[in-house]
Amino acid sequence: xxxxxxxxxxxxxxxxxxxxxxxxxxxxxxGDARLMGIAEPASISILALIAxxxxxxxxxxxxxxxxxxxxxxxSHSAKPMLYKITxxxxxxEGSMLLWILILAAFAALVAxxxxxxxxxxxxxxxxxxxxxxxxxxxxxxxxxxxxxxINPPPIEGQDLNPILQDIGxxxxxxxxxxxxxxxSICFSFAVAALIEGRIDAAWARWVRPWTLAAWAxxxxxxxxxxxxxxxxxxxxxxxxxxxxxxxxxxxxxxxxALLHSAIVMEKRSALKIWTVLLAILTFSLSxxxxxxxxxxVLTSVHAFATDPTRGVFILMILIAxxxxxxxxxxxxxxTLTAGGVFHPISREGGLVLNNLFLTTAAATVLVxxxxxxxxxxxxxxxxxxxxxxxxxxxxxxxxxxxxxxPFGPLLAWKRGDLLAVSQRLFAAFGVSLAIALATFFIVDxxxxxxxxxxxxxxWLVFGAITDLALKSGVGKVSAPVALRRFIGLPRSVFGTxxxxxxxxxxxxxxxxxxxxxxxxxxxxxxxxAMDVAGYELRFDGIFPFEGPNYxxxxxxxxxxxxxxxxRGEIVxxxxxxxxxxxxxxxxxxxxxxxxxxxxxxxxxAPDGGIVVRAWWKPQVLFIWIGCVAMMLGGAISLxxxxxxxxxxxxxRATPARPAVEPAE
Amino acid sequence: xAITRKQKRLAVIGGAFGFLALATTLxxxxxxxxxxxxxxxxxxxEKGVAAxxxxxxxxxxxxxxxxxxxxxxxxxxxxxxxxxxxxxxxxILPDLFREEQGxxxxxxxxxxxxxxxxxxxxxxxxxxMPREVADSMKARGIWQDGE
Numbered sequence: 001x002x003x004x005x006x007x008x009x010x011x012x013x014x015x016x017x018x019x020x021x022x023x024x025x026x027x028x029x030x031g032d033a034r035l036m037g038i039a040e041p042a043s044i045s046i047l048a049l050i051a052x053x054x055x056x057x058x059x060x061x062x063x064x065x066x067x068x069x070x071x072x073x074x075s076h077s078a079k080p081m082l083y084k085i086t087x088x089x090x091x092x093e094g095s096m097l098l099w100i101l102i103l104a105a106f107a108a109l110v111a112x113x114x115x116x117x118x119x120x121x122x123x124x125x126x127x128x129x130x131x132x133x134x135x136x137x138x139x140x141x142x143x144x145x146x147x148x149x150i151n152p153p154p155i156e157g158q159d160l161n162p163i164l165q166d167i168g169x170x171x172x173x174x175x176x177x178x179x180x181x182x183x184s185i186c187f188s189f190a191v192a193a194l195i196e197g198r199i200d201a202a203w204a205r206w207v208r209p210w211t212l213a214a215w216a217x218x219x220x221x222x223x224x225x226x227x228x229x230x231x232x233x234x235x236x237x238x239x240x241x242x243x244x245x246x247x248x249x250x251x252x253x254x255x256x257a258l259l260h261s262a263i264v265m266e267k268r269s270a271l272k273i274w275t276v277l278l279a280i281l282t283f284s285l286s287x288x289x290x291x292x293x294x295x296x297v298l299t300s301v302h303a304f305a306t307d308p309t310r311g312v313f314i315l316m317i318l319i320a321x322x323x324x325x326x327x328x329x330x331x332x333x334x335t336l337t338a339g340g341v342f343h344p345i346s347r348e349g350g351l352v353l354n355n356l357f358l359t360t361a362a363a364t365v366l367v368x369x370x371x372x373x374x375x376x377x378x379x380x381x382x383x384x385x386x387x388x389x390x391x392x393x394x395x396x397x398x399x400x401x402x403x404x405x406p407f408g409p410l411l412a413w414k415r416g417d418l419l420a421v422s423q424r425l426f427a428a429f430g431v432s433l434a435i436a437l438a439t440f441f442i443v444d445x446x447x448x449x450x451x452x453x454x455x456x457x458x459w460l461v462f463g464a465i466t467d468l469a470l471k472s473g474v475g476k477v478s479a480p481v482a483l484r485r486f487i488g489l490p491r492s493v494f495g496t497x498x499x500x501x502x503x504x505x506x507x508x509x510x511x512x513x514x515x516x517x518x519x520x521x522x523x524x525x526x527x528x529a530m531d532v533a534g535y536e537l538r539f540d541g542i543f544p545f546e547g548p549n550y551x552x553x554x555x556x557x558x559x560x561x562x563x564x565x566x567r568g569e570i571v572x573x574x575x576x577x578x579x580x581x582x583x584x585x586x587x588x589x590x591x592x593x594x595x596x597x598x599x600x601x602x603x604x605a606p607d608g609g610i611v612v613r614a615w616w617k618p619q620v621l622f623i624w625i626g627c628v629a630m631m632l633g634g635a636i637s638l639x640x641x642x643x644x645x646x647x648x649x650x651x652r653a654t655p656a657r658p659a660v661e662p663a664e
Numbered sequence: 665x666a667i668t669r670k671q672k673r674l675a676v677i678g679g680a681f682g683f684l685a686l687a688t689t690l691x692x693x694x695x696x697x698x699x700x701x702x703x704x705x706x707x708x709x710e711k712g713v714a715a716x717x718x719x720x721x722x723x724x725x726x727x728x729x730x731x732x733x734x735x736x737x738x739x740x741x742x743x744x745x746x747x748x749x750x751x752x753x754x755x756i757l758p759d760l761f762r763e764e765q766g767x768x769x770x771x772x773x774x775x776x777x778x779x780x781x782x783x784x785x786x787x788x789x790x791x792x793m794p795r796e797v798a799d800s801m802k803a804r805g806i807w808q809d810g811e
Binding site for chain 1: 675
C-alpha cells in the first residue's frame with residue numbers, strides 16, 4: 001500500500017510540475033498576480049509529494065519488501081540497516097529519485113526565501129524549475145520507476161553491489177547531487193532573466209548564494225568520491241581521469257568560473273552576458289554528467305547499473321534544455337547591455353583571466369571526455385583517452401592560473417597596480433621559493449618539477465595569508481587594531497582566503513604523492529617483513545572474520561618506524577559477499593601525520609603466501625583536507641551578510657522593491 | 665598616444681583568442697599522441713600493432729589460461745574466440761578478474777611480440793561487460809546480451 005502511495009505521489013508531483021512550468025510563466029507574461037501566485041504553493045507541494053514518495057521507497061527498503069522489483073534487485077534482508085537506507089539511492093531508479101528530491105528542495109527554497117525577489121522573476125525562475133522537474137519526473141515514471149512490483153514476490157533480495165556497501169554511499173551521492181542540482185537554480189535564474197530580457201547587478205546578488213552553496217557541495221561531493229575510490233578500490237589512486245569523474249569535474253570547473261564572474265557582475269555590473277552564459281553552461285554540464293553516468297555510453301571504472309536505452313531519454317532532456325536555453329540566449333543576449341569598463345590590470349581583469357583559464361580547462365576536459373564517442377561515431381574506431389592526455393593538457397593550462405591566484409584578491413577594482421601588488425606578495429613569494437629550494441636540496445627524489453609544484457602550493461597558501469594580513473592592516477597599525485580589523489573583515493574575505501589556501505593544500509598533496517610515493521609489491525609468508533619507505537611492514541598472517549553479510553580473510557600486519565619502534569597494526573582484507581558471489585578488497589590504511597601507509601591484498605600464492613601491494617603516500621591527506629578547506633571557504637562566504645537573501649544591502653539604500661534597470 | 669577603450673578591448677580579446685588557439689593546438693596534439701586505440705585479439709591479428717604502441721586490449725579471460733609464477737607476475741590469455749593474445753602483468757588483479765569475464769588490458773607489445781600490460785581493468789559490476797568488449801564481440805556475433 002505504502003509503495004502505491006509513493007508511486008501515486010510521484011504521478012501527482014508530475015502533474016503539479018506541469019502546472020508549475022506553465023501557469024507562473026503565463027502569469028508573468030500577462031501580469032496576472034494570481035497565476036504567478038501559484039508558483040510558491042506548487043513548488044512546496046511538489047517537494048512534499050516527492051519527499052513522500054522518497055520516504056515510501058525508503059520504507060520499502062527498510063522493511064525489505066522484495067515485492068518491489070527495485071528493492072529485490074538491490075537489497076538483502078541481512079544487509080546492515082545503514083546500507084538498507086543508503087541503498088535507496090545506490091541504484092539507477094533510486095538515485096534519479098534522489099536527484100529529483102534535491103531539485104524539488106531547491107525550488108521550494110527559492111519559493112520560501114525568495115519572497116523579496118521581483119514577482120515576475122520569481123515566477124519565471126520557479127516555472128523553469130518546474131520544467132526541469134517535469135522532464136525528470138516523466139523520465140522516472142516512464143522508464144525508471146522504482147515502485148514497480150513483481151509477482152510472486154521473491155523470498156530474498158539480490159543484495160546491493162558490495163562495493164557500494166560503504167559509508168561513502170551515505171555521503172558522496174547526496175553531496176554530489178546537491179552540487180549538480182544546485183546549479184539548476186543558477187540556470188533557472190539565467191533563463192528567467194533571458195525571458196524577461198533584463199538583468200542587473202541585483203540578479204548576480206541573488207544568484208551568488210545558490211552558486212556558492214552548489215559549488216561547496218559539489219566540491220565536498222567530488223572530494224568524498226575521490227577518497228572513497230582511494231580506499232575502496234585498492235589501487236591507491238585518488239583520481240583516474242575517468243569519464244564519470246570528469247563528468248563531475250566539468251560542472252565544478254565552470255561552476256568555479258561562474259562563482260567568480262558573478263562577483264564582477266555584482267560589484268561592477270560587468271560581464272553580464274558572459275555570466276548568464278556560464279550559468280546555462282554549468283547546469284548543462286551537470287545534465288551532461290548525469291547523462292554520461294546514467295547511460296554508460298563511456299566505459300568507466302565507476303559505472304554502476306547503467307542502461308543505454310534510458311540514456312536516450314536523458315539525452316533528449318539534455319538536448320531540449322541545453323538547446324532551448326542556448327537558443328533563448330542567442331535570441332535575447334543582444335538585449336542585455338554591456339556593463340562597466342575596466343582596465344585589464346584590475347580585480348575584474350584578474351577574474352576575467354580566471355574565467356578564461358577555467359573555461360578553457362573545462363573545454364579541454366570536455367573534448368578529452370567526449371572524444372572517444374566522436375571518433376567512434378565517425379570512424380567506428382574505439383579509442384580511449386586517459387590520464388596521459390589530461391596530464392599533458394590540463395596541467396599546463398591550470399598552472400598559470402594557480403600562479404595568478406594570489407594576485408587576484410589584492411588587485412583593486414577598476415584599475416589595479418600590478419607592481420604594488422607584487423611588492424606586497426614578495427614575502428609570500430620568497431618563503432614559497434625558500435621552502436621549495438629546501439625540499440629540492442634536502443629531500444631525495446624531489447625533481448625540479450616537483451619542487452616547482454611545492455613552490456606553487458605554498459605560494460597559494462601564503463598568498464591567501466598575505467591577503468588576510470594586508471586587509472587587516474598588519475604592519476601598518478598596532479597589533480590590537482589589526483586584530484580588531486581582522487575579526488571585522490567581511491566573511492567573504494575569509495571564505496576567499498580559505499578556499500584559495502585549500503587549493504594550495506590540495507596541490508601540495510597531489511605534488512607530494514606524485515613525486516614521492518613509494519610502491520612495493522611482494523609475495524609474503526606469515527612472518528615476512530617488507531620495507532616501505534623506511535617503515536617495516538611485518539605480515540602476521542591471514543585470519544578469518546565473519547561480517548553481518550560477508551566473510552572476510554583479514555591479512556594482519558604490524559608496522560614499525562625507522563627507529564624500529566612498533567607503531568601499530570594494519571588490517572587489510574579480502575571480503576566475499578555470498579549474496580552476489582562477489583569479492584571486494586578492503587585496503588588497510590594507517591595514517592602517520594598527513595601521510596599514509598596503504599596495504600592491499602592480492603591473490604593467494606599456491607605455497608600459502610599472499611601477494612601484498614603496499615604504498616607509502618606522503619602528505620596524501622592534504623589532497624582532501626584542501627578540498628574540505630575549499631568547501632568551508634564556500635560555506636563561510638555564504639554566511640556573508642551581503643549575500644544573505646533578504647538582508648538589506650550594507651551601504652546602499654535598498655528600495656522596497658529592488659530596482660531592476662531596463663536593459664536597453 | 666592614449667589607448668582607447670576599443671583598442672584595449674581588442675587587445676584583451678586578441679589575447680584570449682591567442683590563448684584559446686594555444687589550448688586547442690595543445691589539445692589536438694595531445695589527442696594525436698596520447699589517445700590509445702582499442703583492439704580485440706582478432707583486430708591485432710588483422711591489422712597488426714607496432715611494438716611499443718600503447719593500446720587497450722579487450723576480450724574475455726580464456727579458461728585455464730591464468731598462470732602465476734608464484735611471485736607477483738601473472739600471465740593470462742585474452743580471447744575473442746577467434747584469436748588469443750597472451751598478456752603478462754605484474755601486480756594485483758582486480759577483484760572481478762576471473763575466467764570467462766570481460767577484461768581490458770592496457771599496455772603495449774614488446775619487441776619480441778609479447779603483450780605487457782601495466783593496467784588491467786574489470787568492471788565493478790558483475791552484470792556488465794566492458795562496453796568495447798561487448799560491442800566488438802556482438803559485432804562478430806560471438807556474444808549476446810544476457811549470455
